[in-house]
Amino acid sequence: MNNQQLMDLVNQMTLEEKVAQLLQLTANFYEGTDAQGQITGPMEEMGITEQSVHASGSILGLSGAQAIMDVQQAYLKTSRLGIPLLFMADVVHGFKTIFPIPLAIGCSWDLELAEKSAEISARESAVSGLHVTFAPMVDLVRDPRWGRVMETTGEDPYLNSLFAAAFVRGYQGDNLTEEVDRLAACVKHFAAYGAAEGGRDYNTVDMSERQLREYYLPAYKAALDAGVEMVMTSFNTVDGIPASGNEKLMRGILRDEWGFDGVLISDWASIREMIAHGAAEDDREAAYRAIRAGVDMEMMTPCYVNHLPDLIQKGEVEERLVDEAVLRILQLKDKLGLFDNPFRAADPVRERDIVFSKEHREVSRELAAKSAVLLKNEEQVLPLQPNAKVALIGPFAQSEDILGWWSCEGVKADAVKLGTALQERLPQGTVRTAQGSDVHTITEKQIATALEVAYQSDVIVLALGEDSEMSGEGGSRTDIRLPEAQLQLVQALKATGKPIASVIFNGRPLDLHGVVQESHAVLEAWFPGSEGGAAIADVLTGAVNPSGRLTMSFPQSVGQVPVYYNHFNTGRPINPDNTENRYVSKYLDSVNEPLFPFGYGLSYTVFDYGDVEVSAVEMTANSPLTVRIRVTNTGDRHGVETVQLYVRDVSGEVVRPMRELKDYVKLSLAPGESETATFTLTETQLRYHHADLGYRSDRGEFIIMVGPNSRDTQSRTFKLV
Numbered sequence: 001m002n003n004q005q006l007m008d009l010v011n012q013m014t015l016e017e018k019v020a021q022l023l024q025l026t027a028n029f030y031e032g033t034d035a036q037g038q039i040t041g042p043m044e045e046m047g048i049t050e051q052s053v054h055a056s057g058s059i060l061g062l063s064g065a066q067a068i069m070d071v072q073q074a075y076l077k078t079s080r081l082g083i084p085l086l087f088m089a090d091v092v093h094g095f096k097t098i099f100p101i102p103l104a105i106g107c108s109w110d111l112e113l114a115e116k117s118a119e120i121s122a123r124e125s126a127v128s129g130l131h132v133t134f135a136p137m138v139d140l141v142r143d144p145r146w147g148r149v150m151e152t153t154g155e156d157p158y159l160n161s162l163f164a165a166a167f168v169r170g171y172q173g174d175n176l177t178e179e180v181d182r183l184a185a186c187v188k189h190f191a192a193y194g195a196a197e198g199g200r201d202y203n204t205v206d207m208s209e210r211q212l213r214e215y216y217l218p219a220y221k222a223a224l225d226a227g228v229e230m231v232m233t234s235f236n237t238v239d240g241i242p243a244s245g246n247e248k249l250m251r252g253i254l255r256d257e258w259g260f261d262g263v264l265i266s267d268w269a270s271i272r273e274m275i276a277h278g279a280a281e282d283d284r285e286a287a288y289r290a291i292r293a294g295v296d297m298e299m300m301t302p303c304y305v306n307h308l309p310d311l312i313q314k315g316e317v318e319e320r321l322v323d324e325a326v327l328r329i330l331q332l333k334d335k336l337g338l339f340d341n342p343f344r345a346a347d348p349v350r351e352r353d354i355v356f357s358k359e360h361r362e363v364s365r366e367l368a369a370k371s372a373v374l375l376k377n378e379e380q381v382l383p384l385q386p387n388a389k390v391a392l393i394g395p396f397a398q399s400e401d402i403l404g405w406w407s408c409e410g411v412k413a414d415a416v417k418l419g420t421a422l423q424e425r426l427p428q429g430t431v432r433t434a435q436g437s438d439v440h441t442i443t444e445k446q447i448a449t450a451l452e453v454a455y456q457s458d459v460i461v462l463a464l465g466e467d468s469e470m471s472g473e474g475g476s477r478t479d480i481r482l483p484e485a486q487l488q489l490v491q492a493l494k495a496t497g498k499p500i501a502s503v504i505f506n507g508r509p510l511d512l513h514g515v516v517q518e519s520h521a522v523l524e525a526w527f528p529g530s531e532g533g534a535a536i537a538d539v540l541t542g543a544v545n546p547s548g549r550l551t552m553s554f555p556q557s558v559g560q561v562p563v564y565y566n567h568f569n570t571g572r573p574i575n576p577d578n579t580e581n582r583y584v585s586k587y588l589d590s591v592n593e594p595l596f597p598f599g600y601g602l603s604y605t606v607f608d609y610g611d612v613e614v615s616a617v618e619m620t621a622n623s624p625l626t627v628r629i630r631v632t633n634t635g636d637r638h639g640v641e642t643v644q645l646y647v648r649d650v651s652g653e654v655v656r657p658m659r660e661l662k663d664y665v666k667l668s669l670a671p672g673e674s675e676t677a678t679f680t681l682t683e684t685q686l687r688y689h690h691a692d693l694g695y696r697s698d699r700g701e702f703i704i705m706v707g708p709n710s711r712d713t714q715s716r717t718f719k720l721v
Contacts (some may be wrong), residue, residue: 001339006330010323012081018326019308020055021083024265025300027062029053032074052305057329058086058132058297063095063409065346068129070144072342084342086333091133091183091408092151095124097360097530097586098403098410101507102137102163104371104526106153107601108552109642109664111166115368120169120363122183123411124355128409129346131336132184134232136167138219139189142562145199147475150405150507150527152194152550155564155598157215161222168226176229177337180345184332187223189234189267191249192216196236196717197563200476205236212238214689221258227330230263235270236685242277243286244270255294263328265297266290272301284573291317296325303357313695324370356414360530368528368535371549374521374602375512381459381499381520383542383604388429391457392419393436393450393493394464395486396505399478404507404527405472415530418463419505421537432456436493438461439467447492454496461540462490462502464515468527478650480511480558487514494518500603503536509554514593524548542604547640549601549709553594560590565598565710566657599644599661599709605635605671612706619720621685621703627679629706629714641667646713652698653690659705659713677706686720689692 001009010018022616025046030053054075062068064531068087094101099117100108108114117138125133128499137151138160153163164187171185192212195202207216220231231254233244242250244266254260271290272283280286287303288311298304311317337344354360374382384390396402398419400412423431428695436442436450454460481487482504491514493500501521504510505528516522523546525536538544555563570585574592586592610630619625631641645663649656662685665677681704699720707713 001334003331006327006334009081009083009330010326011503013326015309015319016051017055017080017311018322019305020052021057021326021329022297022304022322023052023056023302023517024052024058024060024088024297025056026300027059027071030059030071030075032070033687037129044361046302048084048302048305058088059087060299062087063089063125063128063130065127065129065348065351069343069346076342076673083330083339084333086131086338087129088134089125089130089408090133090135090406091094091121091125091130092135092137092405092406094121094364094408094410094529095128096409097124098407099364099529100368100371101150101404101406102153103150103507103552104528105367106159106163107526107548108367108370109549109666110367110370111162113363113370115166115170115361116369118167119173120360122171123181123682124360125183126181127347127351127354129343130183131344132186132339133171134186134188134231135171136164136185136223137162137188138223139192139194140216140219141194142564143199144477144480144509145192145478145561146196146506146517147201147471147477148473149509149552155553156551156566157218158660159551160219163224164219164223168223168228172227172229176335182335184229184336185223186230186232187220187228187549188232190220190231190254191234191238191243193234193236201205201240201474202235205230205238205536206240209239210689210691210693212515213693215646221590224258224260228262229335230265231260232593233264233266233270235267237277242270242274242279244295245274245279245286245293247293250293250295262327263332266295266299268299269301270304271295271298284311287311288317291321291325294345296328346659355482362629364529365535368532369538369544371526372539372546372550373524373550374546375524375596376516376519376522377602378520379499381501382523384426384459384540386426386428387457388426389458390426390429390431391434391454391460391584392422392454392463393430393434393460394489395437395439396463396465396503397433397435399463399505401468402505402527402532403529404468410530416533418533418536421533422461422540425537425541425543435457437485439488440483440485442488447489447719450489450493451496454493454498457498459494459499459501460496462493462500462519463505464502465505466507469506475507478558480508481513482510482515482522488517490515492571501540503540509552511555511557513557516595545604545637545639546601547603547642549599549642550596551598553598556590559587560594563594566660569658593711595710597711600640600711601709603639603641605633605637605639607639607669607708608632608634609707611712612704612716614704614716614718617718619681619718621683624680625643625718626680627681627706628676630676631667631669632674633671636671637669638668640668643667644707644709645679645681646710647681647686648705649686649698650701650703652688654688656688659710661710683720
């Protein structure tokens with residue numbers, strides 16, 4: 001259908017039908033589902049009519065090709081104008097084939113593989129009947145207490161922007177109409193949800209507009225530039241106004257300034273939550289504020305259907321606002337080809353072949369291996385020797401709980417267990433397994449069994465971590481250490497004197513005291529997904545050389561939080577040569593630096609860096625600099641090194657961070673091989689938001705820093721003239 005035909009369709013709709021198109025409900029409201037007996041109850045609880053359900057525009061949370069086809073078919077029988085439903089779900093890091101959590105994917109620094117994971121997620125979802133995914137989540141996060149850090153790719157606006165665009169490309173492809181095995185993507189949560197105070201979910205966000213634009217908005221904008229079809233509002237306030245009713249944010253920045261003309265959807269019940277925030281007296285005022293802000297679709301509350309008709313009839317809301325919202329929704333349905341084929345790619349036969357296929361699981365395994373970050377490796381405890389006698393101990397030794405939060409249709413029982421995979425990869429050695437402890441509790445019998453197994457081994461592999469409920473939405477924590485039971489297990493096994501390699505399964509950066517010092521090696525595995533056990537076993541045995549790099553700093557303790565690499569200096573910075581001075585910006589009981597910095601990660605081989613070379617000492621707007629550094633693999637294994645380029649603006653109108661990531665290059669080097677990492681640095685990369693919010697650069701001195709992480713770098717200076 002062309003745009004005029006869609007507008008004609010809007011004009012044929014009654015006001016009630018138009019408003020109902022803005023309503024999104026869960027599947028148990030609709031005929032054709034197993035939950036149809038519950039329809040009356042949910043309608044009464046929501047305070048909506050059967051007519052509103054029959055005219056509603058979209059469903060969330062239902063999947064399965066036959067189930068969706070049944071609901072769509074039943075719905076269209078009662079739709080006066082034959083307008084099909086949209087089906088949406090949280091396909092965050094996989095549909096049935098579960099990939100590592102997004103924070104782990106970020107640590108791969110592999111945009112191509114990240115895009116591939118989204119493409120596979122879309123393929124499995126589309127054949128199962130879905131049209132839209134509520135992903136990617138691109139919120140910048142600096143506080144690991146927030147459980148939803150597992151959904152983001154980290155603390156850096158540049159890297160987050162690259163991944164945002166990659167995920168959108170993967171989900172959507174080049175043409176949603178022709179590529180029916182793709183999904184429309186919905187970037188979330190607009191805006192700045194990752195800056196919730198105290199790391200407490202749904203909490204207040206308060207920052208200057210300059211800070212918002214400089215650090216928190218770029219990744220959303222990158223998703224828009226990549227063509228994302230939908231945007232989701234965030235739960236939090238922005239400058240004292242809930243996002244779902246924030247006209248400046250939604251109409252001012254998103255619509256008018258950035259030109260977004262796609263569908264804007266609320267998060268679950270966030271329109272009604274304006275009442276609890278204190279920004280609306282009742283559902284009627286919440287509807288008024290949300291529609292004026294430009295929110296097209298209301299998820300799981302009835303403010304629009306119950307009050308917009310009256311607001312329009314009384315002249316308090318212009319009907320054109322509803323018409324615009326309906327038209328955007330119809331345009332998305334048309335772009336997805338639903339008017340021609342309301343079932344789109346849903347196919348119960350193909351679904352059995354495509355979903356959780358071997359091909360898809362192999363990509364999940366590759367990405368999980370590349371997402372693992374080696375944090376410590378003393379005495380070359382890792383990789384394990386082929387004939388090693390291994391004691392695999394800990395609550396995650398044979399755990400299925402490695403998919404992580406938001407694992408959609410993933411089944412824990414399908415996950416490859418670490419112990420099983422490790423045994424397969426060490427046929428010449430032995431792998432003895434003991435529980436050691438549960439995630440949160442430990443018994444004397446568990447300790448005794450663990451010690452017995454440990455004493456029969458050459459090396460102990462400790463599989464520790466959080467259960468999946470300890471992170472994700474609603475998973476905020478003030479104590480980000482491992483549970484005490486697991487720390488007791490570590491201490492008991494340390495007393496054996498055996499080498500210990502600890503593997504951590506988790507959804508956030510942790511305070512790893514009680515583990516790092518006691519272990520010879522530490523491997524950050526994250527929640528690695530369906531093939532997690534196989535991937536981590538590949539890394540532990542050296543079949544894969546670890547290449548992951550952190551995209552969030554690991555704190556020394558929760559008292560440092562927020563701790564992040566691109567921080568400002570202070571008027572009284574600490575002098576590393578005089579740390580006893582009290583009257584500088586420091587802690588009395590801790591160093592300022594994180595335990596492990598942004599960009600950090602080790603390899604089983606060694607990379608030697610030559611000297612940084614810069615093509616000139618001055619830069620102009622028309623004369624970029626070329627930065628080169630030669631890297632040599634001086635070890636005995638093939639490895640991948642992520643060479644990182646940082647820049648500091650020494651003196652700006654507004655204080656600038658101590659360093660900012662501007663680019664990176666991944667080098668794949670055989671033993672003895674050398675290659676030059678080459679970067680082109682332009683004036684546009686030096687721009688930032690000034691006090692007047694203008695986006696420009698400052699003349700003066702800059703420092704270039706190149707190295708394997710944000711801490712260990714070589715420096716050169718130049719001037720922008």
